[in-house]
Amino acid sequence: MSLENQELRKAGLKVTLPRVKIYQILEKAGEGDHFSAEDIYKLLMEIGEDVGLATVYRVLTQFETAGLVTRHHFEGGHSVFELASAEEHDHIVCIKCGRVREFVDQQLIDRQYQIAKDLGFTITDRTLYLYGVCSEGCSAK
Known part of the structure; x- marks a missing residue:
């Protein structure tokens, strides 16, 4: 199978x-x-x-x-x-062409968990989207 x-x-x-x-x-x-x-x-x-x-x-x-x-x-x-x-990762999205890239930054992930803890929260799910313009031949729409 x-x-x-x-x-x-x-x-x-x-x-x-x-x-x-x-x-x-x-x-x-x-x-x-x-x-x-x-x-x-x-x-x-x-x-x-x-x-x-x-x-x-x-x-x-x-x-x-x-x-x-x-x-x-x-x-x-x-x-x-x-x-x-199962691997935690985040995304950056080009606002011109829509291209999406994944990235993993463990310090950033750890910081988010620490902020939640400091505010009295337990994170059950997390999503981070960054937006910008890509430099890899972006064919702007």
Whole structure:
């Protein structure tokens, strides 16, 4: 049984071709890659898979509910997805082209936990988004 099938079953989801294909796309993403539903739909079309955009949205929502993916809502109203990870990390988003990069700064993470503790809170979840303009050939929209 493939790893995708095992992960889907472990999450309580029936193994279907669209679910397997979408999971594979997310799994093969480069480090720090984040895909919108439209990005995944386009990738499926490029490899000749006949999966509708509505199905992609439905599967991503099922994956999110099952804890397989994390959805990020960035300014500008677009959502992107990545496979759920136990490693804490943060994101920086280009406000011109929408490019998303992940980064890990343990001192920054530790500082956030210390601030919460100082204020009498226990962090149950954390998300940090930084916004700026990328310098890597940003094709401004």
